[in-house]
Amino acid sequence: MVEKAWDGRFKEKTSGIVEAFTSSLPFDIRLWREDIEGNKAYCLALKEAGLLREEEAERILLALEEIAKDLESGSVEFDPGYEDVHMLIEGLLRKKVGEIGGKLHTGRSRNDQVVLDLRLWLRKAISRQMEKLQGLMRAMVEKAEEFFGIIAPGYTHLRKAQPILLSHYLMAHYEMLKRDRERLKGCFKRVNVLPLGSSALSGNPYPVNRQRLAQILGFDEVSPNSVDAVSDRDFVLEYLAVVSISMVHLSRLSEDLILWSGTEFDYVELPESFCTGSSIMPQKKNPDVLELVRGKTGRTIGAFVSVATTLKGLPLTYNRDLQEDKEPLFDAADTYEGVLDVLVPLVKGLKVKKERIEKAALEDFSLATELADYLALKGIPFREAHKVVGRIVLYCEERNKGLSELTLEELKGFHPSFERDVFEWLDPLHALKRRDLPGGTSPRRVKEAIERAKEELGL
Secondary structure (H helix, E strand, C coil): CCCCCCCCCCCCCCCCHHHHHHHHHHHHHHHHHHHHHHHHHHHHHHHHHCCCCCCHHHHHHHHHHHHHHHHHHHHCCCCCCCCCHHHHHHHHHHHHHHHHHHHHCCCCCHHHHHHHHHHHHHHHCCCCCCCHHHHHHHHHHHHHHHHHEEEEEEEEECEEEEEHHHHHHHHHHHHHHHHHHHHHHHHHHHHCCCCCCCCCCCCCCCCCCCCHHHHHHHCCCEEHHHHHHHHCCHHHHHHHHHHHHHHHHHHHHHHHHHHHHHHCCCCEEECHHCCEECCCCCCCCCCCHHHHHHHHEEEEHHHHHHHHHHCCCCCCCCHHHHHCCCHHHHHHHHHHHHHHHHHHHHHHEEEEEHHHHHHHHHHCCCCHHHHHHHHHHHCHHHHHHHHHHHHHHHHHHHCCHHHHHHHHHHCCCCCCCCCCCHHHHHHHHHHHHHHCCCCCCCCHHHHHHHHHHHHHHHC
């Protein structure tokens, strides 16, 4: 049985049931690299503070390197009686260097140790994910450039509303992803704060240089309050919120592509290598990848809710409840990275059915607003123009006609202000060019947006 760090206080040995129930080693073993990184930095800080002799520090650092190699290779066999990754590595260290391994815990608590490891781990995860997210942003911009000039139906209430450039739609997703990346960047700043030196809750009583620790470990600042530092999991909650928002964006993209690739819409074709078939229906080409993105969004939102619920009733400072932050965090991070990994090549392989999507852009009276605008520019109050065009649409529906099939005489029957130039307004390209304010769907503005995005991405 593994000796507990706190055995001196107890007469009875910990129950095996309790050991199994309280152990976090099965999941916090993921933090071993960060734990060793933090141990090395703290070893140097103790040496510089005169709390470890030079030769002791050298032995500890060498042993930590050996432990890292053993863990990397998977050759370590360890007793499951260790409570967590911190005690495992301390136990492995003491086996290698003896009692001087116990000196490494001078002035340090697992309370500031675990939050250090989490911050180190999350810092790496965010850096990777920012790069992956940028890859998806690049794919969006490349597709917007490739499909430039293709007209698509814009929707409200999942009903055709007005024509837009397909590139404008893709750049909308770019803007969402850009905000996601900015949120990750902001989150990284708040993650990158050193908690080490806070000890259990009251601060380290030894002359350890926290600024030096921050420098060694690459933190921008040190935590200003030891009570807050050991109990703070805001950075975990914020990260989970950011990931949940981003996953909602990716789910909305997935939903559009699921609909648009179905035969009822038939606007786009998904790459076959990112689709699956049916076990019974030979004809099926299912968008399972996109459905899973949509489904996995619930997992990340659930992770946020789980941690928020854990935190909401905790008194300061550390409580064992905080052990419950890691599994949701790891699962959400893994889920998010997996989604980004699969969406980049899927978007890159996307094909558009130009004739079909442009035909759909003109269906269902999508240029009706143009007629109302035409009348408004003739001096008719827009609300009156709106009613006039509403009656025209009803007239067309009753006769199974499109707006472009109406004669000038028919139009004048609804309002005398209609002239022959009205037919120019039933050209979708005319409609697009009119929307030339910043942020609009005119070819000029969309082209500007693509160029600006390329500059932002360094393309």
